[in-house]
Amino acid sequence: MSKDTGGSGSGAARPEWPLYEVFVRGKRGLNHVHVGSLHAPDDTMALHNARNLYTRRNEGVSIWVVRAEHIAASSPDEKDPFFAPSGDKVYRHPTFYPIPEDVPHI
Amino acid sequence: MTTQTAQAPPGADLDLQAEFDAKVAADQRVEPRDWMPEGYRKTLVRQVSQHAHSEIIGMQPEGDWIASAPSLRRKAILLAKVQDEAGHGLYLYAAAETLGVDRADLTQRLIEGRQKYSSIFNYPSLTFADVGVIGWLVDGAAICNQVPLCRSSFGPYARAMVRICKEESFHQRQGYELLMRMMEGTEDQRRMVQDSVDRWWWPSLMMFGPPDAESPNTQQSMAWRIKRDTNDDLRQKFVDMTVPQAEKLGVTLPDPELAWNGERGHYDFGEPDWTEFKQVISGAGPKNAERVERRRAAHEKGAWVREAATAYADKHSAKEAAA
Amino acid sequence: MSGDHIYSALSEEHGGDTRWAFGTGFTDALAGVDTTLPEGVDGQDLALYCQMLGDDALVQAQRLIHWVTDAPELEEEVALANIALDLLGQARLLLARAGQADGTGRDEDDFAYRRGPAEFRNVRLTEMPRGDFARAVVTLLVLSSARLAVFTRLADSRDPVLAAIAAKAVNELAYHREYALSWTLRLGDGTPYSHERTAVAVADVWPLTGELFATHPVEARVADQGVGVDPAATREEVHAVLTQVLTTARLDAPAPFPEAAVAGREGRHTAELAPLLDELQKVAREHPEATW
Numbered sequence: 121m122s123k124d125t126g127g128s129g130s131g132a133a134r135p136e137w138p139l140y141e142v143f144v145r146g147k148r149g150l151n152h153v154h155v156g157s158l159h160a161p162d163d164t165m166a167l168h169n170a171r172n173l174y175t176r177r178n179e180g181v182s183i184w185v186v187r188a189e190h191i192a193a194s195s196p197d198e199k200d201p202f203f204a205p206s207g208d209k210v211y212r213h214p215t216f217y218p219i220p221e222d223v224p225h226i
Numbered sequence: 227m228t229t230q231t232a233q234a235p236p237g238a239d240l241d242l243q244a245e246f247d248a249k250v251a252a253d254q255r256v257e258p259r260d261w262m263p264e265g266y267r268k269t270l271v272r273q274v275s276q277h278a279h280s281e282i283i284g285m286q287p288e289g290d291w292i293a294s295a296p297s298l299r300r301k302a303i304l305l306a307k308v309q310d311e312a313g314h315g316l317y318l319y320a321a322a323e324t325l326g327v328d329r330a331d332l333t334q335r336l337i338e339g340r341q342k343y344s345s346i347f348n349y350p351s352l353t354f355a356d357v358g359v360i361g362w363l364v365d366g367a368a369i370c371n372q373v374p375l376c377r378s379s380f381g382p383y384a385r386a387m388v389r390i391c392k393e394e395s396f397h398q399r400q401g402y403e404l405l406m407r408m409m410e411g412t413e414d415q416r417r418m419v420q421d422s423v424d425r426w427w428w429p430s431l432m433m434f435g436p437p438d439a440e441s442p443n444t445q446q447s448m449a450w451r452i453k454r455d456t457n458d459d460l461r462q463k464f465v466d467m468t469v470p471q472a473e474k475l476g477v478t479l480p481d482p483e484l485a486w487n488g489e490r491g492h493y494d495f496g497e498p499d500w501t502e503f504k505q506v507i508s509g510a511g512p513k514n515a516e517r518v519e520r521r522r523a524a525h526e527k528g529a530w531v532r533e534a535a536t537a538y539a540d541k542h543s544a545k546e547a548a549a
Numbered sequence: 550m551s552g553d554h555i556y557s558a559l560s561e562e563h564g565g566d567t568r569w570a571f572g573t574g575f576t577d578a579l580a581g582v583d584t585t586l587p588e589g590v591d592g593q594d595l596a597l598y599c600q601m602l603g604d605d606a607l608v609q610a611q612r613l614i615h616w617v618t619d620a621p622e623l624e625e626e627v628a629l630a631n632i633a634l635d636l637l638g639q640a641r642l643l644l645a646r647a648g649q650a651d652g653t654g655r656d657e658d659d660f661a662y663r664r665g666p667a668e669f670r671n672v673r674l675t676e677m678p679r680g681d682f683a684r685a686v687v688t689l690l691v692l693s694s695a696r697l698a699v700f701t702r703l704a705d706s707r708d709p710v711l712a713a714i715a716a717k718a719v720n721e722l723a724y725h726r727e728y729a730l731s732w733t734l735r736l737g738d739g740t741p742y743s744h745e746r747t748a749v750a751v752a753d754v755w756p757l758t759g760e761l762f763a764t765h766p767v768e769a770r771v772a773d774q775g776v777g778v779d780p781a782a783t784r785e786e787v788h789a790v791l792t793q794v795l796t797t798a799r800l801d802a803p804a805p806f807p808e809a810a811v812a813g814r815e816g817r818h819t820a821e822l823a824p825l826l827d828e829l830q831k832v833a834r835e836h837p838e839a840t841w
Contacts, residue, residue: 136328136329136330137532137535137536137622139323156317156320156321156385156386157320157323158316158320158624159329159622159624160624161532161535161536161538161539161735162535162538162539162542162543164731165535165731165735168628168727168728168731169624169627169628172624172627172628172631173313173316173624173627176309176313176627176631193259282623285617285618286618289617289618291832292614292617293611293614293615293828293829294828294829294831294832295832295841296662296832296833296836296839296841297658297662297833297841298607298637298640298641298644298657298658298661299641299841300841301637302634302637302638302641305614305617305630305633305634305637306630306634308617308618308630309617309626309627309630309631309634312617312623312626312627312630313627315623316623316624316627354832354841404841407840407841408839408840408841410840411836411838411839411840411841412836412838412839414836414839415836415839415840520618520619521618523619524618524619524620524621525621527619527621527681528620528621528622528625528682529621530740530742530743530746531621531622531625531682531736531743532621532622533739533740533742533743534735534736534739534740534742534743535735535739536739537739537740537743538734538735538738538739539735541738
């Protein structure tokens with residue numbers, strides 16, 4: 121990747137900004153939730169971009185950004201074929217616990 | 227994060243295909259790390275990236291009026307709206323990237339004219355009334371198209387659509403509200419609105435794509451649940467929704483065949499000019515070249531800025547590592 | 550497709566705000582604020598002062614708008630649009646206050662659309678053509694630093710309206726400065742080419758900075774009355790901020806701000822302002838009887 125083309129303006133050199141995943145705390149008392157991703161040259165600019173992109177209708181939220189390549193992921197819920205399905209461990213799933221319909225906010 | 231789909235050992239394809247089919251049939255979401263048929267992935271890359279490009283190119287017809295908006299309130303609304311479109315484009319590029327393509331590549335395809343976007347944005351916006359009509363008709367049609375896609379079988383796309391639809395309901399309302407104000411204004415303003423409706427009505431109908439009989443991929447896309455309704459169904463829905471709004475507004479939709487059909491319970495309407503549609507979508511629209519050129523110029527003119535930021539990041543991460 | 554109305558799918562499946570990372574509500578900065586003029590405050594002076602601060606924001610926003618669809622990256626278009634929206638919001642509140650203070654009852658649009666260049670009170674730096682991205686960043690750095698210094702003091706204004714406007718604006722301006730600062734570092738300390746462009750931008754902008762700290766008689770009077778701020782009082786503070794940012798960005802320490810006479814604040818502008826206002830006012834002027 122060419123870092124310094126002397127501003128030739130050529131579209132050929134495309135040093136791409138890395139991908140970041142963005143997590144936002146919508147209100148106090150809630151967890152950070154993954155809201156999407158974006159590109160930025162570094163952590164500081166990723167936070168700027170996340171603020172402008174994912175919280176542009178409100179203030180006062182907390183944002184985490186992390187380079188996508190730094191996220192280690194397992195995907196049992198996505199039934200990755202290389203893993204034994206976790207569907208047999210039904211107690212892990214909230215639907216295992218029947219809740220009467222008139223109980224609010226569960 | 228790994229964005230590739232899991233590689234299956236030979237012979238496992240059938241099981242995987244069956245599992246994928248069952249998941250889609252049960253209206254569950256397919257996530258990026260799941261196995262998916264190559265055709266599904268390719269079709270989605272095309273669908274999502276064209277949608278992203280449409281948001282980005284779609285900033286221009288209205289963006290041209292931000293600087294001249296006739297009140298500060300309209301100026302702020304329009305700026306916020308065009309900014310939303312940039313945001314929507316970014317959400318969608320992010321969704322496309324989970325399919326293993328990268329945004330720089332998609333941008334390159336757009337500015338080299340190798341990938342399409344919604345043909346509607348190749349028409350010029352000639353008066354400020356177009357800002358209102360684009361909001362009302364073009365965003366109205368977009369919403370008809372997009373709301374069902376909140377249930378797309380592909381998780382990242384469905385989630386992006388939920389966010390986008392929620393934001394876009396404001397877009398359509400601001401357009402209609404502007405037109406109501408203009409219709410209450412001077413004779414001149416009412417003429418501007420009618421003229422704008424005359425120009426945008428047919429292109430809006432074309433936003434739903436060719437008639438079902440000429441849309442060969444529809445069946446497959448519907449089976450995959452990445453398209454939830456046919457072009458003609460959505461077009462009908464849009465017409466049914468829009469006609470009463472036009473009456474309320476006091477404008478005439480430029481279609482002599484438009485009439486309520488009590489038997490069908492729907493409005494009958496005329497056939498758009500599909501020859502024009504094909505010309506515009508294949509790049510011969512009044513504004514194709516200009517729209518793409520503007521994006522290309524911005525991208526190339528900004529190359530040194532992107533490079534500078536990368537160089538700075540490299541220097542400073544090297545410093546941190548050494549410290 | 551389910552439901553009669555196209556929005557029904559949204560409200561059924563996606564109702565409830567908790568799943569949204571952001572709200573859709575906007576707060577009114579002036580809710581509950583007393584708009585009567587405080588005692589001993591000259592309404593005409595206050596109105597002119599509000600126009601000065603309002604016009605700075607309006608003209609700067611008008612320049613920034615053109616970056617939308619023309620920035621180096623989409624993320625920057627979103628960011629610059631945010632900044633322009635903040636400034637536009639400040640301009641609207643300030644111009645509306647001007648119409649209250651001078652007793653004419655003019656609204657924000659009367660000021661924005663029905664004044665000529667000689668009646669605009671913005672400093673000249675805001676009306677300069679936008680130039681390249683380095684120029685935009687350096688201009689934003691200077692203007693946001695100076696405006697932040699003034700508005701921080703203005704939050705204690707005896708005019709409750711100005712104080713409320715300033716209190717809201719301070720957070721916005723602190724962000725604008727932070728954004729401009731981040732980019733100044735990256736361009737100044739990026740590639741040799743970006744360094745050069747940034748140095749040129751500083752050199753181009755610097756001669757126009759003096760005016761930011763020249764005190765107009767109206768500014769002196771409103772400062773005396775405890776409703777406004779004498780910009781000269783912020784001179785050293787702003788210079789220290791800019792020196793720190795520019796040297797961290799590996800650019801030369803800047804010269805002192807030049808001594809300058811009041812110009813834009815009394816309606817004396819460069820040739821750049823008239824075409825800017827032509828574009829801003831075009832549609833409104835073509836349809837003088839219209840409602841939007």
